[in-house]
Amino acid sequence: MDVKVKVIEMFNDKLGYVFNNFKMIKEMHTNLEHNKNKVEEYLSLASSEVPSRIQETIKEVNDIMKSADRLKKSCEFICINIKKKLEQENKICEVQDTIDDITYLARLFLYLQFVQFIEDISVELEVSLISGNDEACVSSYVILKESCQNVQISLCTNLKNYINNTLQFWYNQIKKNLIEEYSETLKTLKWPFCGNNSQAINTHTQESITRFKIITQHLFHLQLPDNMIDKRSSEFLSSFSTVCLPVALLIHPLKQRFLYHFTGIKQTNRRDKPEWFFTQILTWIKNHSEWLENIVQPVADAAGLKNINIKVEFMRALVSLAVEKLNSELCIVQYDDSLFAHTVDEALGFERELKGILLYPSADLAIVFVLTQPQFFIKWITMEKKYATEKMDAILSSETAWSRLPGFETDEMKVTECSEAFLILLSTISDRYNHLPQPGHRLQFLDLQLELIDDFRVRLLQLLRENYKDPLLSLMPSILNTLYYVSIVLQNWGITVPFLKLYFFKKQFENFGTIMHDDAFTKPLVDDNEHNLTVFDEVISLLQRLEKKLMIEIGDSVFAEITAKSKLYCNEKWFAMSSEKDVVSLSITASGCSMFQEIVNQLHALHNSLALPLFEQSWQNLAIRLDQYLLDEIILRNKFNTGGAFQLQFDIKRNLLPLFGLYTNKIELYFALTVEACILLNMLPGAAFLLIETLENADEDTRTEILADVKIQQLTSNTALKILKTRMDINYRSQEQKSFEID
Known part of the structure; x- marks a missing residue:
């Protein structure tokens, strides 16, 4: 019935309500026949293959069952072994429990034995x-x-507490007993050696010294372990290493005196006299150093404490007193600029003497540790800038600011008073911050110095604008000498070790912001091309730029004065001068006297007003410009007969060159164009005419060789031709040659 219903539904779906659709029925019948044939074919094929597949499946099932049996037997064997192992483990566990009990009892015995050991030592x-x-x-x-x-x-907390407490108890008891003996011994030695006892250092008996050494050695051995030493409560003093017990006891009477004199309402405790307590600390160190090195240090060495430097420990203890005192003073005087500045000056002086003379280790904290605290350091560097600016104003406004410093060494440099004073100001700032341990603090002071140098340059520029007149009669030469001297000194400073270190740290800080880039870890902090650079390069570049500008202005002014006196000389009748054969003795051309005299005056003025290196640069530039000027304005713009050419050569070689020859032995190099032009003007007419023909017909390489043969190396071939054609005898021969060719 199910099949019948499905067939009816299929016909309804295919035919629907169309009863005359016979073509559809035929197609359906064809499809059904086709499907029927395929099913029959498949059934016949299956009937032939099924028996073989069934046999294969049965074989596979049998193999699987055999494998399962083998695995089952194996599992049973493993289970038996596991049971045996478990039985053995149970026995081992029972034995291990016994072992653990024994171990526990052994540890407990050792624990009690150790406690008993501590008690026995306590009894002893x-x-x-x-x-x-x-x-x-x-x-x-x-x-x-x-x-x-x-x-x-050990992990036994109670045991550690017990032995620590025991050790601390006996430390206090033994220390109390030894301190009493130590105090009596120090009184016998009249310690400390200051005030009325200052001469007692040489009056000790051998017995008192021996007793002192014995007790000192006991005190060295009485040290507490590092983990039990009490840390200082003060924020500043917590950064200082704790001194050994004997030194602490030696410092105690000095500490009492320090507190007595420099705290409270004592007359010696004055905020405007910080040098008093600094000097007292230094005096105590100097008075006791020799005794500590000769008496106490050997005791420490004999006690096996060779790593302890008694003098350094003694200084460190006294410095901690100064640190605490300075910190309390700065908290009050920071609101008074003059007192703050004075206190900082005295603190830095104390630091310099402590490390430079008394050899306090540079790595150890000292007085600048207080000055570099943020609230004090900001105030300090602000005050440095304020006073440095005021000092620079005073330097430049001084009536003798531009006077030269006397002395043979500075004569050639013509060092001005203001330049030396400014460099001393910068050097003083360097001395003040060189002892700072942190590079970042030193770099901030370096930035202040660079700012002051640039401010100094700007002020010099302002003075030039206010006093603008004839350059050589104004402040310009003095300012030039100042710029040059300051630049040279800064260059020398830049290659010293302290400033090279600052340059390295500066590059590190600049590169720190980009260190997380992809290529940052493959690049060095300082480029190989920057090894010759210094921290002053930028400001030196600005100073040299201004120096170059002023040199150009002075050079233009001098050149203008000379050329103004050369008009008559340039317009001289060089074509109508008498021949040298007609003149008894040659003398300087009259129209050139004013020009040559002006050259002498200007060179003299430059030599007297400029530093030697600047003067050398100035006269060399002037010589080169005059050389070109004489060529362009006299030689190329005039005609020369034989007498005129010889007279010009006489003026150049006997008058002009000797003026500059005072400053060099090779002046011809600076007037090469004029000297070579005189050679061409005074050549024999035949040679000159032949040279013209050759230059006109030859190629450039040949021209250069020919000119070199006649000692012409600086003039170009075209210029040489122009000079040769200014000769009247050449023009005359050229006209005769042309007339002859026409005839």
């Missing part, structure tokens, strides 16, 4: 302390301290 310490046997007492303490240090890695 008590007996030694009561009997007054300091040596035995200290020996037992050293054993107790070593035990305390060894147990610090």
